[in-house]
Amino acid sequence: MIDTNNFLLRNLWYYALPSHVLKPGQMVARTFLGEPVLLTRRLDGQVFAVKDICPHRAVPLSCGRFDGQEVECCYHGWRFDPGGHCVAIPSLLPEQSMDLSRFDVRSYPVYETQGNIWIYIADGDNSQTSDPAKEIPVIPGFSEQSPELVEVMRFPCFIDHAVTGLMDPAHSPYVHRVWWWRAGELHEEVKQFDPSPYGFTIRRHQLSESMGRLYWLIGGGLPEVEISFRLPGVRVEEITLGKHRVCNLTAVTPISETETDVTFALYGIPAALKIFKPLMYLLVRQFLGQDRMVVEKQQIGLKHDPVLRLIKDSDMQAQWYYQLKREYARALSEKREFVNPVKSQILRWRA
Ligand code: FES
Ligand SMILES: [Fe+2]
Incomplete structure (x- = not known):
């Protein structure tokens, strides 16, 4: 007999997707543990993951565009860098300066190794992480x-x-x-x-x-x-x-x-x-x-x-x-x- 185990573990690295699925300059939307996640790969190859919800009016960011540098929301064009920092709000006039960091999107730690992308799903908005090199299993003898x-x-x-x-x-x-x-x-x-x-x-x-x-x-x-x-x-x-x-x-x-x-x-x-x-x-x-x-x-x-x-x-x-x-x-x-x-x-x- 087993007692209730029906919970999902958090604060762990999960397998996200095979590397080849995400090409440079592309984005991919996925759901992990019920959370909508947008994965992007910058033109330089670096992979990022952020919550796939625009902090303005909740349209999924994946409905917008990614030019290899920034994600642009399809509703009012707010722009975010792959790390989730809000970098532009087009409706603002030059004199309406605002602290854009208030609109940052939650980002998730990601780690790419041996042709696989892993993602760290923490509890709540906690962005703490653990050392991926220690926590992600290595396929022995296949380096990268x-x-x-x-x-x-x-x-x-x-x-x-x-x-x-x-x-x-x-x-x-x-x-x-x-x-x-x-x-x-x-x-x-x-x-x-x-x-x-x-x-x-x-x-x-x-x-x-x-x-x-x-x-x-x-x-x-x-x-x-x-x-x-x-x-x-x-x-x-x-x-x-x-x-x-x-x-x-x-x-x-x-x-x-x-x-x-x-x-x-x-x-x-x-x-x-x-x-x-x-x-x-x-x-x-x-x-x-x-x-x-x-x-x-x-x-x-x-x-x-x-x-x-x-x-x-x-x-x-x-x-x-x-x-x-x-x-x-x-x-x-x-x-x-x-x-x-x-x-x-x-x-x-x-x-
Ligand atoms: S909902 Fe994304 S910019 Fe308005
Ligand atoms: Fe089996």
Whole structure:
């Protein structure tokens, strides 16, 4: 049984969007945690994010224009720099001088790395932030390289259901039943887990033969895998296959209480396999689509507000997620250091 966890964590970095979606001189409007956000990229490449509401009469700034330097509201032409500072009010006469800083728009810290844009969503108008270099997971071994394949899919659910689905080992044989992913029967799995920053890590292990037929098709023997998870819902999977290393970042971003974006980004596709990229896109879409489909069905039952049951050991990761989330919120409100509730242990399940 779990108690109420239906809250969105704030004061954290969330995955905003893949870098390539926002070209220099362009703007993109999005909603994160129910807040309308306007992301812009200046001509020099720098990314900014501000609240997408004009402080004058609330028209979304995204309805206006961005010339690569300033955003102009479509209603009365007030202009803002990408950092949200009001820089011009055209209706003012030269002698009607006014302190324009009274009309600044709230700005959000953003951080771009490895082909991804992250955004810090603070509590209220608080613009405090935490060190992105420490808080945003690094895809190991890819310095500033961008992912070679990115897919974003919107799930019709609250973030928790997307995350627990992502970290759920027991659903694969039922939800992802496709020939290339795995064989039909269930096998016992034994995995060593350790605490890691704001989450936990499944210690490096060799994929069993029944799993990962896809990798087996790629060749190079059985790959080794290490998977880490951290708040607010970021999973990094590192697959080592001979001398190749393929990494997958899956990040979950709440759009609202009822919608969540799941981003899947793949790094290090071996050169010889790049011609299969269209096929990989299909497979990734199929795979994420299966997760989305089951979450859609789950919504039918969740409408009745049932008590959900979590079992050992296959739901342990879901339980840890809820514990991590509660601890993060508690540590913040008590203004103390976060204490990771996860302890090193071995988990066993059939999948
Ligand atoms: S509403 Fe934006 S300038 Fe008036
Ligand atoms: Fe899944």
